[in-house]
Amino acid sequence: MPQAIISAQQLTQTIQLNNKALTILNHIQLDIFAGEQVAITGRSGSGKSTLLGILATLDQPSSGEVWICGQAAHQLNEEARAQVRLENIGFVFQSFQLLPHLSALENVMLPLRLQKNFDYKQAEQQALYWLKRVGLQRQAEQTPKVLSGGEQQRVAIARALIASPKIIFADEPTGNLDGQTADEIETLLFELNRELGTTLILVTHDPKLAEKCQRHFLLVDGELSEVSSGQVETQVEAKT
Numbered sequence: 001m002p003q004a005i006i007s008a009q010q011l012t013q014t015i016q017l018n019n020k021a022l023t024i025l026n027h028i029q030l031d032i033f034a035g036e037q038v039a040i041t042g043r044s045g046s047g048k049s050t051l052l053g054i055l056a057t058l059d060q061p062s063s064g065e066v067w068i069c070g071q072a073a074h075q076l077n078e079e080a081r082a083q084v085r086l087e088n089i090g091f092v093f094q095s096f097q098l099l100p101h102l103s104a105l106e107n108v109m110l111p112l113r114l115q116k117n118f119d120y121k122q123a124e125q126q127a128l129y130w131l132k133r134v135g136l137q138r139q140a141e142q143t144p145k146v147l148s149g150g151e152q153q154r155v156a157i158a159r160a161l162i163a164s165p166k167i168i169f170a171d172e173p174t175g176n177l178d179g180q181t182a183d184e185i186e187t188l189l190f191e192l193n194r195e196l197g198t199t200l201i202l203v204t205h206d207p208k209l210a211e212k213c214q215r216h217f218l219l220v221d222g223e224l225s226e227v228s229s230g231q232v233e234t235q236v237e238a239k240t
């Protein structure tokens with residue numbers, strides 16, 4: 001059996017709210033293998049973004065383990081986790097998190113700036129290539145505040161892809177896009193998955209996008225379960 005590229009063991013996230021402990025994620029068990037396409041769905045507030053942030057090493061769990069590319073992320077300090085992210089992970093935030101004073105081009109270049117062998121001209125060319133692939137070459141010099149929500153989302157996607165990460169985490173990557181642009185972005189993500197073997201982990205409210213993924217997990221009140229393809233087929237059959 002191959003080693004999982006991401007593994008969560010008994011992952012729990014609890015926060016203190018008004019002196020009460022609130023459990024957001026409850027003993028989550030999850031193994032994702034390299035090259036898989038994974039959808040995570042669940043109602044608003046069920047803990048999807050919290051789970052994605054912890055799996056991507058942006059946040060630390062209250063308890064439990066997160067293994068990523070063979071490394072024990074739950075035991076690493078912030079600096080070491082930043083290095084894990086730099087080498088392995090692209091992240092599309094639900095709220096985009098673009099830097100407001102930088103142009104679209106400079107935002108997309110950011111992950112390369114952090115690399116040791118950064119070369120400005122080369123990075124600029126790569127950023128222009130990715131902006132073109134998300135359909136934004138004309139907006140390269142604009143700052144986020146003059147871009148529409150969907151355009152900002154596509155800049156965030158280009159930024160997540162530029163360093164050719166092994167794993168892409170995307171929190172509602174098509175949530176702000178019109179149908180056609182959403183289809184184009186989905187096609188791009190699945191192409192990267194097919195061509196480069198990139199592991200895709202997508203949070204989505206779109207059942208059609210979830211169905212396109214090989215694996216589908218459902219989060220209900222912080223508890224994660226896998227929806228088997230048989231179950232999806234049965235649900236679809238029941239509706240028709």
Ligand SMILES: Nc1ncnc2c1ncn2[C@@H]1O[C@H](COP(=O)(O)OP(=O)(O)OP(=O)(O)O)[C@@H](O)[C@H]1O
Nearest residue numbers: 015017024042043044045046047048049050051094
């Ligand atoms: N730092 C925090 N302090 C207090 N509550 C928090 C914090 N972070 C998350 N929560 C709560 O945890 C729950 C899960 O939040 P999360 O953002 O993970 O949900 P989600 O499934 O991504 O929802 P959505 O679909 O609306 O994006 C929510 O009830 C939220 O209010």
Ligand SMILES: [Mg+2]
Nearest residue numbers: 048049094171
């Ligand atoms: Mg969310």
